[in-house]
Amino acid sequence: MTEPPEHQAAEFAAALAPDGAPAAPERPGPDSVSAHVVEFKRRGVHWEAHVPPAQVVAAARWFAEKGFALDTLTGVDWIAQGEMEVVYDFFHPHTFWRAAVRTRVPRDHPELPTVSEVFPGANWHEREAHEFFGLRFTGHPHLTPLLLPEDADFHPLRKDYAP
Amino acid sequence: MKTPLRELWTGFRSLLTGMRVTLTQFFKPPVTVPYPYATLPIPERYRGHIELVRDPETGMSLCVACKSCEKACPSGCIVVEGIKREGDKKKSPTVFTVDFTRCSLCGSCVEVCPTEALRFSRRYNLAGTDREAYFLDLLKRLQAQAASTPTPATKA
Amino acid sequence: MTLPEPYRLAAFVLGALAFVGLNAAYLVWVERKGAARFQRRPGPTEVGPEGLLQPIADAIKLLSKQVIVPPGADALLFRLAPAVVMAPALMTFAVLPFGAHLTARPMSVGLLLAVAFGSINVMAILLGGWASRNKYAIISAARVVSQNVAYEIPLLLVVITLLMITGTLDLSEIVRQQAGGFWRWNVFKLWVNPLMPVTFVIFFICLLAETNRAPFDMAEAESELVAGAFTEYAGMGFGVFFMAEYANIVVGCALATALFLGGWQSPFGIGSGVGWFLLKLYLLIFTVVWIRWTFPRTQFYGLLNLSWKILIPISLGTLGLTSVLLKFIRP
């Protein structure tokens, strides 16, 4: 994994969208795969990708095969657009590349598959995202609150959360 | 036969070395300070709770009640009210309170103050039995200081 | 030194009780002061000069606490355990030779009695741990039993080695044999067995293990098992376990002094007396404290490995060596 980020991005896009979807960095559609290089000095990652929610497991598998480690995953509540963004951060322990994968799910139906099969470390991160945002990771073995009380049914990081 | 014996000896020697180290420490004087009887000097920049600075000339507060500190405070624990008195060029505070129970001692208020009217006090042994003791009225504190110490140069 | 028997008995019972009580209390002080100095702290300073009244304050605190028997615990055994742990230590004092004529009950089988009573305290800890109905306590109790079984063997092997040299079980007699200067102490009897110092080290290690002292404090293991077998004990129940630990240390160190370090004998051959015994005893106790505040705790299986794989083979070796040397060198 010593290739420069543009190669990695291209390879990633090709692997996830074999039918040759455009790797256009401009505002990607919700169901398309795209990957592009970003300026590390400004963003703190070398390249970013956007995948549809159904393909996050495939994306995670691609990163796992390349030897990346899952840094973290987190949600962002875009209440104005009625969407929830889930950002997966990866780092490579040997070649030091950083990559982020984004996906968006509708806010009223925030469901996406779990990547804890690929990265067991995602288990806790997904539990955290679940309790904070109400994201549902289908197939997760143990989707209960991690940091909040075990009976918590509220999601504090949702923008419409009022205590 | 040789190696296990040597291992045994190295292990045993490592224990003796450890005992030597602690014994050397045993004969050295204690490093602690017996707190209530002796205290360490408080450093110059020590961040205690905030207090008002007196104008060396007038003996009044330097505060102009601009509320910068109130706005900068992350915990919202400062309340400032001020009026412009007759004949004064600038406003002066009528209320200046700190809810020290919520203060996180970050120093943002001291940092933003345009007239350098705030500083950190050097009170450190802050323990009390009731909450009310830590709703600090800084104007009162300033008056008390003025009454007890005639020169503003003396420390709090 | 010829008091009528009942008075003699009363004097020694009182003496032993006072000695044990004072020792247990002030060894706590010594331990705390010692630990403090090893750690560059002053230690207790508040109660009395140099904190000398601290043990009394501790005792008052412990006595004023409620004795709680946890629900579901075996109340009888739970209450019995502190007594069982204290009694054998007290009994052993009967045979300790403090001076040439300062023994409560000189016995021809004194050493045997000391060793026999010395191993009862494991039963007390087992009782206490089991009766507490606490998971930590039970784990601790199980550990203590296997630990004590493992260390009883090298301890006895070492004692047998010594017995072959002395030829007697009478502790006073053993000390008497070591008169005439430090080169005649058993630990330095290199012509009988060049490995005598090693034997002493093994004895000392076993002593630490038998009294559950650090680095073998599996029974308490506060960072793993909270307070081990004593987790559920409050107030003086805990205090008695605590005192018993120190009483056992005194007994162990006194035995080591008598067996290896010449008891009341002066190292220069003249001026022997009880002072020498106490000096050696407290030096050994200081070493016990010193070791506790120097080393981390051993791993549990490491402790068993040490016993079964190192100490027992070596003590068997010294036993064999001594018997061979005794057979061929001294007719």
Added chain:
Amino acid sequence: MSTSAALADAARAAARAEGRETFVLNLGPQHPATHGVLRLKLTMDGEYIARAEPVCGYIHRMHEKMGENRTWAQFLPNTSRIDYLSAMHYTHAYVAAVERAAQLEVPRRAEFVRVITSELNRISSHLVWFGAFLLDLGGFTPLLYAFDDREKILDLLERITGARLTYCYYRFGGLYNDVDAEFLRGARDFVRYLRPRLDMYRELVTENIIFRKRLEGIGVADAELCRRYGATGPVLRGAGVAYDVRRAEPYAVYPELDFKIPTHPRGDSLARYLVRMEEMEQSLRIIEQALDLIPEGPFRSKVPKVLKLPPGDTCFAVEAARGRFMVRIVSDGRDIPYRVKLRTPSFSNLSLFEEASRGMLLADALAFLGSLDLVIPDIDR
């Protein structure tokens, strides 16, 4: 029945099928070995652990939500309170993330001071860990020695920051205030003071046979396990991977300084211990060089009074004492953060515990837990 209970039942059933009986041991949240309020639900088979489930959240404070309710600058005091032992690094990451997003310049003097204070903070954090770890292993005295040394660092940092633990010293574009010559001299003296102390620790602890026997081969977390769980810091370096954010994503003036990334390949508790001990030596080297190179000049650049960041995401990672700490900030163009994500190292480092501790003895598992160097507020945030 919750999934957790189901899993515990499964572990129990598996044990019973093999003719063994299990019980549940509740370790914490108030237990001497968990250093704070971590709880481990252990399904035990005798003294062996069948399953260890960490239960977190006892000191959860929702820093991330707090971030959404205050201005960029007002979040600063929170950053020192996530991992209270390496407050400098955490503030550094947040401050630098904002600087990166707003493209603020930081004066060179400030960068050097950041490096010096961060490394001092790293040493103090490692010293606390060292003492607490030995305490876990039943050795009490090293803790007091370590705290004595740490006290000297705290005195130094208190001199310049006014606080001993929650420094809140870095500001956007620089520092809260400048360091004085006394501090620089004190730091140099400290470097000279600590070296022989580290030698003493080697003699007292590192070479001690009891200590080594307790740690060798215990709690192996190899490189692959670390990768799958995202473990970083000394845990990853103890598995032989030379991953250090100071190298991987260079920040401040670290590229100008010469230091080694200590690694040990075995991945056991001893390897992690050795990595941290060597890291302290490397930190001393860094401090020494930074003290030689520190220029005169301003300590803070001009920053707009009301800071508004351009919309978009920005990440910044630093090497905190426990590993990779990353801040991901999302701005929507206002003066208030839209989202602040704190990626804390202890969180990932603890998550591997469940898998790695299976089948371990209780005492070994606690040694392993201690060698992970957890700070509970860092997990719970």
